[in-house]
Amino acid sequence: MVFGKARPNDVFTPRSREINERMYVDRPELEERLEDALRGDKYIIVHGESGNGKTWLFKRVLARKKVPFEVVNLANAVLHGSLLKSFEVKLSELGSDRPVSRTEEVDLGLRLGGTGFGGKQQTQFSFAAQSAFGALVSHLNQKAGGKRSVLVLDNFEQIVDNLDSLKAVASIIISADEESIAKHGVKLLIVGVPRDLKQLVAKVGNASTIANRLIEIPEVARMTLDEAISLMKRGFEKELGYSFSIDKEIFYKDVCWKTDRIAQQIHELCLKIALEAERASGVISLATVAKAERKWLEESFSSDLGVIENLMNSIETKVGRKNQVIYSLGRVDKEDFKHSDIEKIVREEFNVDEGINLNLPQMLASFAKAENPLIRRTPKNNAYRFVSPKLKMVIRAGLQKDSENRVIKTVEAL
Incomplete structure (x- = not known):
């Protein structure tokens, strides 16, 4: 996480990415729990409010462990009308030509002794979501060269009110032990906001079966007050060398309060403050903070x-x-x-x-x-x-x- 540079024009340069790595707030316990879950046999749930670093967490751990992964955005299940369609879209993105359905001609005629009424009708058969999932994990397995890989179902909160999609997810979880799925060695990682994500899935399927196939790591929670203040001090004081015409400790606590200590929002508000302070010769004042807060609200929360x-x-x-x-x-x-x-x-x-x-x-x-x-x-x-x-x-x-x-x-x- 980085919210500024010594020069505003450098914010999106490679130098910025170097600082971004240094400004990452380590979550050693969560990282360890996710690593342990990846070694197990169960599918994994990662949950926490938007902006708290769920994506950072799983990408960091998977990259460190050199585990290939692909992400299916469940918002596409809403956009395309079903979980099946979102899997098909992902298959297409990965270069698979697997069809979403097939059309067959069915003979409608009744013919006795060669006479009677005849005719043909075209009927379309859609493939089940579980079959599409099987095709997707097979493709991932091939792409990973037979090594362990991960399929991430992201933004689970997008389907919590869609009964059909919830049932499809439940069906996929239940299929975890089936040979046709298990043989591909693809781990499912479900990522979303709700704290009761496991219960949401279980209520539309066999609760005990689903519970036995899922492991939930602790919530990716908002930063602690000490973590947030430490991060801001590193950014404003160590990396940028800015000075203050206001009480630093009150300022840091106020930013924590207004951003609710959510990592992404701390980053975005502090970037605005850093840019305003740069225009004021590197001084953080009441005026620069007020102007930055107004821009942050108007641009990020319309x-x-x-x-x-x-x-x-x-x-x-x-x-x-x-x-x-x-x-x-x-x-x-x-x-x-x-x-x-x-x-x-x-x-x-x-x-x-x-x-x-x-x-x-x-x-x-x-x-x-x-x-x-x-x-x-x-x-x-x-x-x-x-x-x-x-x-x-x-x-x-x-x-x-x-x-x-x-x-x-x-x-x-x-």
């Missing part, structure tokens, strides 16, 4: 800004209870939260008397049922979580309280 704006009260609303609740959602420090957690924050942040009914259950439900939802129910249906961590970042960086304790916007896009 659709997320719209989601928040559509749910907020109009500026003329006297109390602006929705705004207070949205602001308080940004202050929650849990992945999964209940309405009681948010109510406590609202009452503390806005001095709301205990006797006032906030109708939090109804308001949170409306945020979850909106055309572009802010939050969603957890699988157990007893709590909520953000649809995307980006939405929490937009709230933290894009909303603040004014001197009259009202929620106001910090960027025009909101």
Whole structure:
């Protein structure tokens, strides 16, 4: 990970890639767990919020172990209408001409003694997703010269609401022990956001069979506060040599708060700050940080800004209870939260008397049922979580309280 260079024009040069390797935050325990899982017989699940380094992790480990791999983006299952189609697209990319279906002529006639009605009809037969998977692992095996290889099913969150695709994945997992699949030595690596990914697959298949064929490494979680601050200090102070006209420790903690300590977002915001500071003779000030944050929000979160704006009260609303609740959602420090957690924050942040009914259950439900939802129910249906961590970042960086304790916007896009 790298967020800047001594010269802005050098950001995307080979020199930048050298720093990128040095700025990578080692995850020794996760790397070890993934390496161990690769030696086993089970298919592997890697999960964690978007931007936390799942792709970095598996690519780093596979490259170090010199294990060939190919990636199937499950977003293509949605785009093309089925998991089968996404496998066929990948086969085509790899140079395989395997067809997705075949057409046969079927004789419809009834002929007794050479007489009667006749005719022919063309009927199309589609190949099953499992068969397409078999063809794909066979191709990977040949491409890897018979050595161990890995097929990555990435962006699993794209199919969590698609029952047919979930069933197809379950079928593929169950086929792991079949000789026609096992003989190719291709390990399946399923990568996605949901923490309950194994349960999502198991509920559409034989739960015990699927559980016996899957191993889940620990969550690729957001960076710790110490990891994030250490990374930023290395970048701004050691690599770039920038100076500060503001309190460094407060600045680092503020970046951690606004990015929710998600590695990709720390990188992107710090790159903006580095570029602004370069224009200010290498000085990080309140002005450079504010300008960088505004650009970061407007350029990286345009659709997320719209989601928040559509749910907020109009500026003329006297109390602006929705705004207070949205602001308080940004202050929650849990992945999964209940309405009681948010109510406590609202009452503390806005001095709301205990006797006032906030109708939090109804308001949170409306945020979850909106055309572009802010939050969603957890699988157990007893709590909520953000649809995307980006939405929490937009709230933290894009909303603040004014001197009259009202929620106001910090960027025009909101």
